[in-house]
Amino acid sequence: MNESARIYDVIVIGGGPVGENVAERARAAGLSAVIVERELLGGECSFWACDPSKALLRPVVARADASRIPGLDPAVAGPLDVDAVLAHRDKMSSYWKDEDQVDWLDSVSVDLVRGHGRLTGPKQVAVQTPEGDTVALTARHAVAVSTGTRAALPPIPGLDTVRPWTSREATSADKVPGRLAVVGGGVVAVEMATAWQALGSQVTMLVLENSLLERMEPFAGELVADGLREAGVDIRFNTTVSSLTRDNNAHSAHSANSANGESGASGEIRITLSDGGQLTADEILLATGRAPQTRDLGLETVGLTPGDWLTVDDTFQVTAIDGGWLYAVGDVNRRALMTHQGKYQARIAGAAIGARANRQPLDTTPWGTHVATADHTAVPQVVFTTPEVAAVGLTSREAEHSGRPIKTVDYNLAHVAGAHQYGEDYRGHARMLVDTDRNTVVGITFAGPGVGELVHSATIAVAGEVPLDRLWHAVPAFPTLGEIWLRLLETYRG
Ligand SMILES: Cc1cc2nc3c(=O)[nH]c(=O)nc-3n(C[C@H](O)[C@H](O)[C@H](O)COP(=O)(O)OP(=O)(O)OC[C@H]3O[C@@H](n4cnc5c(N)ncnc54)[C@H](O)[C@@H]3O)c2cc1C
Numbered sequence: 001m002n003e004s005a006r007i008y009d010v011i012v013i014g015g016g017p018v019g020e021n022v023a024e025r026a027r028a029a030g031l032s033a034v035i036v037e038r039e040l041l042g043g044e045c046s047f048w049a050c051d052p053s054k055a056l057l058r059p060v061v062a063r064a065d066a067s068r069i070p071g072l073d074p075a076v077a078g079p080l081d082v083d084a085v086l087a088h089r090d091k092m093s094s095y096w097k098d099e100d101q102v103d104w105l106d107s108v109s110v111d112l113v114r115g116h117g118r119l120t121g122p123k124q125v126a127v128q129t130p131e132g133d134t135v136a137l138t139a140r141h142a143v144a145v146s147t148g149t150r151a152a153l154p155p156i157p158g159l160d161t162v163r164p165w166t167s168r169e170a171t172s173a174d175k176v177p178g179r180l181a182v183v184g185g186g187v188v189a190v191e192m193a194t195a196w197q198a199l200g201s202q203v204t205m206l207v208l209e210n211s212l213l214e215r216m217e218p219f220a221g222e223l224v225a226d227g228l229r230e231a232g233v234d235i236r237f238n239t240t241v242s243s244l245t246r247d248n249n250a251h252s253a254h255s256a257n258s259a260n261g262e263s264g265a266s267g268e269i270r271i272t273l274s275d276g277g278q279l280t281a282d283e284i285l286l287a288t289g290r291a292p293q294t295r296d297l298g299l300e301t302v303g304l305t306p307g308d309w310l311t312v313d314d315t316f317q318v319t320a321i322d323g324g325w326l327y328a329v330g331d332v333n334r335r336a337l338m339t340h341q342g343k344y345q346a347r348i349a350g351a352a353i354g355a356r357a358n359r360q361p362l363d364t365t366p367w368g369t370h371v372a373t374a375d376h377t378a379v380p381q382v383v384f385t386t387p388e389v390a391a392v393g394l395t396s397r398e399a400e401h402s403g404r405p406i407k408t409v410d411y412n413l414a415h416v417a418g419a420h421q422y423g424e425d426y427r428g429h430a431r432m433l434v435d436t437d438r439n440t441v442v443g444i445t446f447a448g449p450g451v452g453e454l455v456h457s458a459t460i461a462v463a464g465e466v467p468l469d470r471l472w473h474a475v476p477a478f479p480t481l482g483e484i485w486l487r488l489l490e491t492y493r494g
C-alpha cells in the first residue's frame with residue numbers, strides 16, 4: 001500500500017453536480033481545489049436521477065401532449081418504442097461513463113482524486129483509492145462535503161431478501177417489469193410510476209398518505225393522481241407494506257419487453273399489505289425518501305455524528321464546527337434536495353470560501369453575494385408527470401404557518417387561451433399567494449400540461465419580489481400558457 005500527501009486550498013468530498021460547482025467557484029476565486037469522488041464524476045443526478053429519469057419521461061409527456069392535438073393524435077396512438085426509449089436513456093446517462101465530466105474538470109483546473117474520502121481531523125481528508133492506496137489531503141482553507149444522499153429504505157420484514165428497486169434501478173433498468181409495485185407518493189414515486197406504466201408495466205402505487213405529492217398544493221397531487229389512473233396505474237392510498245418475500249422460482253417473473261415474456265432473472269415478489277391484502281409484482285420500487293451519505297465519512301473525528309444530515313448556516317458553514325473550515329453543500333444539508341438548488345448553494349458557498357480565504361468582506365445581507373436567501377423563499381421545482389407540476393415559494397399550508405397576511409388566488413388554467421391552443425380537453429389549475437402587506441407574490445403552483453416552462457417566470461416574480469403593480473405591466477404573449485399571469489392578477493385585483 002502506497003501513501004502520499006498533498007495540500008490544497010479547498011478539498012471537496014463528493015463530485016456530484018454540487019461538488020463540481022463548489023470546486024469550480026473556488027478556482028474562480030483563485031484557490032487551488034481538488035475533488036474526491038468514489039464513483040462517477042457527475043454524481044447521482046447525471047447517472048441515476050435527473051438525467052436518466054427525464055430521458056424516460058420526455059417521450060411520455062410529449063406523447064400525452066401530442067395525443068391532445070387533433071390531426072396528430074393518431075400518430076401517437078401506439079405504444080412507445082421501448083428499446084428506443086431505453087437506448088436514448090442510456091445515451092442521456094453518458095452510458096454511465098464520466099469522461100466528459102473529467103474533461104470539464106480538467107478545463108477548469110480542478111484536480112480529481114478517485115476513491116472514498118473520509119475526514120481524519122480538522123482540514124484533513126484521507127482517500128482510499130480503488131488500487132488500495134491512501135492519499136492524505138490537507139486543506140489550507142476549507143473542506144466542503146457534497147456527498148449527497150442515497151435511497152432511505154424503511155425496515156420492512158423481508159426487504160433484504162427481495163432485491164428491491166431503489167431510484168438507481170428505476171432509472172437504469174434495461175427490462176420493463178410486467179408488474180411494478182411502487183412504494184411512496186413523493187416525486188420519485190409519481191415520476192417513475194408515470195415512466196414505467198408508459199413503458200408497459202402494470203404499476204400499483206402503495207401510498208402511506210391519502211394523497212400524492214403531500215408537500216405541494218393538494219390540487220397538484222389530485223391532478224397527477226387523475227393522470228396516473230387514466231394511464232392505468234392502480235393507486236392505493238393509506239396503504240403500507242407489512243412484509244415481502246420473493247419466490248425462488250426463477251421463471252415465474254415476466255418482463256413486458258422481453259421476447260418470451262420472461263426475464264428469467266428472479267421470481268415474483270409477494271407483498272403483504274397493511275390491510276392484510278396481498279399483491280404480487282415482478283419488481284418493487286421503494287421511493288420512500290433519502291438519507292444523507294455521511295455514515296462512513298469520518299464525521300466522528302471532528303465531533304459530529306456519523307449518519308446525520310449536516311446543518312449549515314446561510315453561507316454553508318457547518319454550524320456545529322468551530323473555526324468555520326467545514327462546509328456542507330447540496331443534498332447532504334437537507335435544505336432543498338434538487339440539483340439546481342444545490343448548484344445555487346455551490347455558487348454561494350464557493351464565493352464565501354473564496355472571500356474568506358482572500359480576506360475580503362462578505363455580503364451576507366438578504367440576497368447578498370455570500371448568502372443563500374433563495375433557499376428559504378424561492379425554491380423552484382418541476383415534477384415531470386402527465387400533467388406536470390411547477391411550483392416555487394410557499395404553499396398555502398406553509399403560508400398559513402408563516403403568519404403572514406396572505407391572499408390566495410385560484411384560476412382554472414383550462415380557461416386561458418394558450419391552454420385552448422395547447423391541446424383539447426386541457427385540465428389544469430394555478431394558485432398564487434400574495435403577501436398583502438408587501439404586495440408581492442410569495443408562492444405559486446401550476447399543474448397542467450406544459451407548465452414546467454412557466455416556473456422560471458414565477459421564480460423571478462418571487463425571488464425578485466416584483467410588486468404586483470409592476471407585474472401588471474409584464475404582458476404575457478397571446479396565446480401562451482403565460483397568460484395565466486394576467487388572469488391571476490385580474491382575479492386578485494377584482
Ligand atoms: C430519481 C431521481 C430523480 C431526480 N430528478 C431531479 C430533477 O429532475 N431535477 C432536480 O433538480 N433534482 C432531481 N433529483 C435530485 C438530484 O438528483 C439531487 O438533488 C442532486 O443529485 C444532488 O446533488 P449532490 O451533488 O448534492 O449529490 P449527488 O448527486 O448525490 O452526488 C454526491 C456524490 O458524492 C459521492 N460521494 C459520496 N460519499 C463519498 C465519499 N465518502 N467519498 C467520495 N465520494 C463520495 C457520490 O459518489 C456522488 O457522486 C432527483 C433525484 C432522484 C433520486
Ligand SMILES: NC(=O)c1ccc[n+]([C@@H]2O[C@H](COP(=O)([O-])OP(=O)(O)OC[C@H]3O[C@@H](n4cnc5c(N)ncnc54)[C@H](O)[C@@H]3O)[C@@H](O)[C@H]2O)c1
Nearest residue numbers: 154184185186187188189208287288289290337382383384
Ligand atoms: N423533478 C424533481 O425535481 C425531482 C424528481 C425526483 C426526486 N427529486 C428529489 O428527490 C427527493 C427524494 O424524493 P422521494 O420521492 O424519494 O422522497 P419524498 O420525500 O418526496 O417522498 C417520500 C415518500 O415516501 C413515503 N414514505 C416514507 N416512509 C415510508 C414508509 N416507511 N412506508 C411507506 N411510505 C413511506 C412518504 O410518505 C412519501 O410519500 C425529493 O426531495 C425531491 O426533491 C426531485
